[in-house]
Amino acid sequence: MKTHFHTIVIGAGSGGMTVGVGMAALGKDVAMIEGHHVGGDCTNVGCVPSKTLIHEAQNFRAGMNPDDALRTTVRKRDELRDLETEEVKEIENLTFIEGMAKFIASKKLAVTNAAGETSEYTAENIVIATGARPRRLPIEGLPAERYMTNIELFDLENAPKHLVIVGAGVIALEMAFAFEKLGTKVTMFALDKRALGRSIPEASEAVQVSLDRKGITSYYGATAKSFNEATCTLTLVQGENEIAVEAVDKVLVAIGRVRNIDSLGLEQAGVTFDLRTGIAVNSFGETNIKGVYAIGDVTPTSAFTHSANAQGRRVVQRIAFPLLPIAKKEPLFPNAIFSDPEVATVGLTPAQLEASCHQNAVKRIRVDLKGNTDRAYTDGIEEGFIIVDAVRLTGQILHATIVAPHASEMISFFTLAMSQKISLYKIYRLVYPYPTFSSGILKVADFFMRETLTNLKTEIGAYLRYRFARPKNN
């Protein structure tokens, strides 16, 4: 039994698989260690089952059985998991090791399997890709069988009559819209002041209008006080008020995630980390210990499957081709939320924008789909927009958020434009198919150009004065 490898990957989720499969394909001797299921959260309790459920919910109509949608979701998840589990074991150059890994030195791991046996492994490179787990929230009086996180959610056999969702982030919103379509009554509450608190407020507003129209009740700035099993009533506290949420079947807690770094023995490896922000890495995913890398949810970077994959690809390039020049800067990480409508973003967050640019140096263009795209008219779309923050005068794009039925498929246009520094002037020259929501991109460019060219003196003045000025504290 081999105990030394070129590269060991801890965690067979999306990011880890990218590294393990990629390195093995390059002929490197790789071990992959996994304590739970191959595929990680994405395949098992994340993107795959959630998007399957969202798709089933979209096609759900009166007269159909919502439990069938759940069954299809579980079946497809299980089939994919089985396939991936089979596949990973058959990859040339890749040794699959089941068990929980713990550092006992910077390049040495102890792996304990289900039977309690421990083996030791060493490697020239170790990649930490252990992901994250849902943050739990005790609710007084709530029995375990009513309590779910995204882990238990996809084992549900019956659609709840009334589902309470704690949280207002990505998972909370996606599941709220999906279960509402399946005929479940949905009530949401969150400590946050608004839905999708990390998005721009305009996105929260659009999603909130949609929540309200669909009859999904939502309480913000609210916490759970207790659950009364006799009456199935959940009592919330919102400021001075107590709110009784009645006839509750299940509670889904989706209040964020905890990085799986607390039982890895990182101290023994000498790896610098912070339980709150994760494992510190440079732009190539390398930790303070040479040859020890971290990718995905355990790092401070965005917690999306595609981010983990992208980080994984960079790590493969870095380890396998150390002399090859790789862009020093990490790529732009877009994100997409499969709510209804979808929300997709790329570029600077509001906080980053505020920290890096004087507010007078930036022009925000907002184009509502309704009134600006005939597709919104034909499809009866009320909410939705394209918002772009661009540098005044130059039209260089700093941030784009799209709220639209297929925003997740539209955002890559802006990822490309931003990565290649293509200004709104050039975007104005393109032709967009009619009638699409994407034709709103032309309006964005058109508004920017018109405002700039008709006020050229002001715009040049503002550019010269504010572009490289310190951000204003406001």
Add this chain to the structure above:
Amino acid sequence: MKTHFHTIVIGAGSGGMTVGVGMAALGKDVAMIEGHHVGGDCTNVGCVPSKTLIHEAQNFRAGMNPDDALRTTVRKRDELRDLETEEVKEIENLTFIEGMAKFIASKKLAVTNAAGETSEYTAENIVIATGARPRRLPIEGLPAERYMTNIELFDLENAPKHLVIVGAGVIALEMAFAFEKLGTKVTMFALDKRALGRSIPEASEAVQVSLDRKGITSYYGATAKSFNEATCTLTLVQGENEIAVEAVDKVLVAIGRVRNIDSLGLEQAGVTFDLRTGIAVNSFGETNIKGVYAIGDVTPTSAFTHSANAQGRRVVQRIAFPLLPIAKKEPLFPNAIFSDPEVATVGLTPAQLEASCHQNAVKRIRVDLKGNTDRAYTDGIEEGFIIVDAVRLTGQILHATIVAPHASEMISFFTLAMSQKISLYKIYRLVYPYPTFSSGILKVADFFMRETLTNLKTEIGAYLRYRFARPKNN
């Protein structure tokens, strides 16, 4: 009553409106002449009602009344038409003239209104934007009330039980999929050898599989022989065979379009034209007569609303800012077909590709959505792909076709990449949201890079030998 204008636009369709409204906004004295409805085909009998119907059909389920979908379509079309008709009459600097225009000299028009009165108008610039009308096909024995083109189609009050569609192009396909969803039995036949004969064969195949699965019967290389009203049977001829299509309610003829240039008096204007290919224009839309322009369906360029609009924008720039540098080359015109799945294309057609490049200089990359994107797995998508033709070694993109549920929203990524000459190497560096169909773009770039880098010598050799070689006649 004014009779001389800075610019006269003939035709208040999408293209004409772009010019008329654009010039008026710039303070130019504009007249717009329209013989039928404001909004042209797009608003009245084209994109707007067809996309409304497609949307209604997508949301149609058993138990609903298909006639409601038709009513909604007509109502929304009429509301938009009324709004546009009101608006155009209230635009500052714009005179709206109802009637049919005919050139009596190169810058002089005679306009005859509904009452038969004729007035004469002159202008420094005349823009011809009279569009096209459906090509008609007589079918022996078929009564007028059963015969429809896209003009009569959107006056339908009841969904036919059995609709026969003649043709296999854009309108034919879009309406076949829409009516099938509304519960109508659909039979298609066409002289063409395949559906969407102008697309790459792979797109036709994908759409054909979808037609077949949905139970839409299609006959290719077939013509109508006659209709028997007593038995409601349409007899087709396909090679040696006669085919009886029974219980036919309506026949939609969608076999292409005829340019509205035959009664414009173009000879009096001295404008060069060809009844088959249209009015000859340079890349700025100008005809052989200085100051006489043509845009949209009357030109040889692609017959899409967005192409007409784009040409219109260029004409506005050219007339209003003659000294401003405008890109000499016309922009890339993408196109999108709202079939199920959608088909979207940008770049060289197969014929253009064959004429301009040696086949050995081009690498075709095909990424099927199924098996390559997890979104296809979660959404149960069978057909669909991203196909890219790129120059070997350099990765410069020459053509892209996407067949996918939202291909129309995805294609602008490639329009941008091609316009800005962004190679597949750069596209490989981007991060695409997971799980989307767009993530297939990464696979395209990945396959291209892997094939190129692992066969670098061959690829360099092929590039040097074939990139600037004459296309091979094959």
